[in-house]
Amino acid sequence: MRTSGCLTLRQAADAAGGRVLGDGDVVFRRFAPVHDAGPNALALLADRRYARDLRDCRGCALLVSEELCDLEGGPADRVVVQDPHAALLVLVPLLYPEQEVDPGLHPAATVHDSASIPGSAAIGPNAVIAARVVLGEGVRVGANCVIERDASIGSGTVLFPNVTVYAGAVVGERVVVHAGTRIGVDGFGYVTEAGKHRKVPQVGGCVIEDDVEIGANCTIDRGSIGRTVIGTGSKLDNLVHIGHNVQIGARSILVAQVGVAGSTRTGEGVAMGGQAGLVGHLRIGAGARIGAQAGVIGDVAPGETVSGYPARDHRSYLKAMALLMRFPEVMRRVDRLERRVAERGDTR
């Protein structure tokens, strides 16, 4: 990405509420991790695991937490803050100004007469916007997106290229949808009669609430007859699948390749690790944590942490799997016990 201009360590420390160790006049033009920093970069060190990379760091200065600020090696000139990642929230926009997008309708876009498009919206080339679609102020629709009839997109929402929004889906305000994601897809519902699968028409809603971000190539099904809902402020990583009638609580985190099957409802602030899977019709309590690759086949209580398949308490699972490796030893001990007890039986 292109940067604009540069900053001194002192400017950075002032902006981020930190302090300078060493020379505050050192200038940097970009940010980088410690192991991948060039001479113009402020190198980020936020995690002790990367201290081993310090010695070979070629950055001109270090952005480091109070906890790690005295580590030896690497750049001696440092910006010290409480939380380097939080500092980036402030610092990155100073060097990487938000890309401006000109509003307006690209001539290669195809927009139905009955669609409602404010002048502040930016519609990219080959975008297709069908009948009765309603867009809010400042909406950005990327190139080659398709928004089917009766869908609505709230103000300030950004659709990256090649996204599909199915008919009637409702996307809130300030939502970000990355490339290739499909919203409001028919759910997977069939009635099987004599071995043949007859489709139950999928006519429910799909609601993406405000401030949600959805990664690339995700699939969010519409409800069968009810609604699928992604709650306010939730964040979905890439390749996540959400089945029909699922309700994801507000401010949840779903890491890449998670799958949630139909009609499962989760509370607020749930976290799901990568590749975790939840079967259908579950209730997951607020604040629950589902480990990476966990296979959840039963309800999870609020605040609980689970992992494994079938998922259970995370620590018990890890402990059990560790013990499993001692099983051969236990079998040998049982063999020996049986022999000794048998010998005594014989000799008595």
Added chain:
Amino acid sequence: MRTSGCLTLRQAADAAGGRVLGDGDVVFRRFAPVHDAGPNALALLADRRYARDLRDCRGCALLVSEELCDLEGGPADRVVVQDPHAALLVLVPLLYPEQEVDPGLHPAATVHDSASIPGSAAIGPNAVIAARVVLGEGVRVGANCVIERDASIGSGTVLFPNVTVYAGAVVGERVVVHAGTRIGVDGFGYVTEAGKHRKVPQVGGCVIEDDVEIGANCTIDRGSIGRTVIGTGSKLDNLVHIGHNVQIGARSILVAQVGVAGSTRTGEGVAMGGQAGLVGHLRIGAGARIGAQAGVIGDVAPGETVSGYPARDHRSYLKAMALLMRFPEVMRRVDRLERRVAERGDTR
């Protein structure tokens, strides 16, 4: 989704072959699950797990199975049927008429002169149809789809937007392909020589038989030299991966995020749970059931049910995982036995 008009409970009961409890003149305009029903909705109760939602149900009436029809709470006016989901097959189309699509070629579509497109087909904006492609009667090609040279699509098939059909793929009749799915992709075949991976040209076929439905963002590889085949009437959920030369038997069910590696062949009527994975070169018997997240590394007999990694008999696996949690207790008991046996050895 937009509905048209309304129904009385009596009309619904007559159409679905059920009976009315209470007032048959009650009118509804949509369907909804019990927990998410507004005052115009016929609320669906098909599963005892949702009985707890009855008390707070705001729907005007209930569509309920014989088994659950006497449950207390919720709407007193009810349509009682044997199988509420099967009833929806009949009732939903009465309120949600099939969307009509005007046939014809959108002016923003790009169609090669040598392609064969009947007048009854509907080709959306920015669809691209390459040389020698053949479409059947009534085919619908969504906006921004790409159909590469020599592919063919059977009558009545629907491609949702942003789909890619690779060169030479053969899609049958009445197939539904959801947004973003890729059909006939090059398989993953390399010969490794001195650490370098040389690609084996992937020139085989990809056949989607009649009445198949494929979810969004799936990937179906072409054969390397043979054919990949998805059998008649099979249903694939979103984000499913099918490797090269795989043959999926007729009328199978593959839930979201399943992956089937190259050359595996499955019999008729197989069911695979979400995120299940099958390695390559397996034979899976007819009617086998692969559990969610199962990792199948060996053949599965007809009718068998497997789960876990490595996948084995489902009940044995669940029992073994349950017992695993008792392992710490067994270790304590073995410790105690060893002490007691040793003491007696000493005191004898």
Added chain:
Amino acid sequence: MRTSGCLTLRQAADAAGGRVLGDGDVVFRRFAPVHDAGPNALALLADRRYARDLRDCRGCALLVSEELCDLEGGPADRVVVQDPHAALLVLVPLLYPEQEVDPGLHPAATVHDSASIPGSAAIGPNAVIAARVVLGEGVRVGANCVIERDASIGSGTVLFPNVTVYAGAVVGERVVVHAGTRIGVDGFGYVTEAGKHRKVPQVGGCVIEDDVEIGANCTIDRGSIGRTVIGTGSKLDNLVHIGHNVQIGARSILVAQVGVAGSTRTGEGVAMGGQAGLVGHLRIGAGARIGAQAGVIGDVAPGETVSGYPARDHRSYLKAMALLMRFPEVMRRVDRLERRVAERGDTR
């Protein structure tokens, strides 16, 4: 796929450095696996598992390894080679000539004035190429692809249709990207304050080195501040997810649906089986092998083979899971030991 012409067994044997058993004048027009070969096909038998299909093989001849060349049944006329898959590298191009693509800019493409497009490039219909994009010689951009500002694509690289390249991504030479893949997506980085997730701006790079092949519907994130790198000659199957700042070593193999979380770095020549997942911030040594569905939560040493969740030595894991099935028996034996020891305690 369409073939051109035909070959005799003798021609095939000469080209592949093999020998003929039987009639060298037999003519074939295509290749096929043993179980799916028509009368014009040279049937491939490379694996003893498929010997059972030989009896019913309808191919006109067999392409077979030295090891299996004497198996009975099936076509008696045979081309015998050391490695039939390696032979296909030579033979397939003789029957399936590479598809020629005419260079030039399709009139329905949208290209920014500041983009640099050589005359040898082929840009498909509805492709969108934004400001300051640079394409190398002979690049092919498929229909409905979107390449955002400041990205660059090296010579000889092929993008299949419906691909998105995000702003600033750098794709090397002779790279192949299959349909629907997203390169340079924003990474999944948030700072959570009082339960709200604030996005850390994702401004790092995304580098796909030379000779990489990426399957369909993959997602490759850009770095947060550093770079994501896919090393030279690596091959990614379909639906693979690569998180921000990940570095994949050269000549690695990632099978379908693998997910690698942020900042993990892998050495050269690593192999990951289908659906394997790696958490973030790991170091995976050169030549390591990650089994299908493995869940890796710690570093892996060079050359090590791991599987299971949490991933550990592959053989130990499989052995432990096999032993787990004997756990009920061990519990019975411990019960019996306790009874016998208790009886003797009583009778002494």
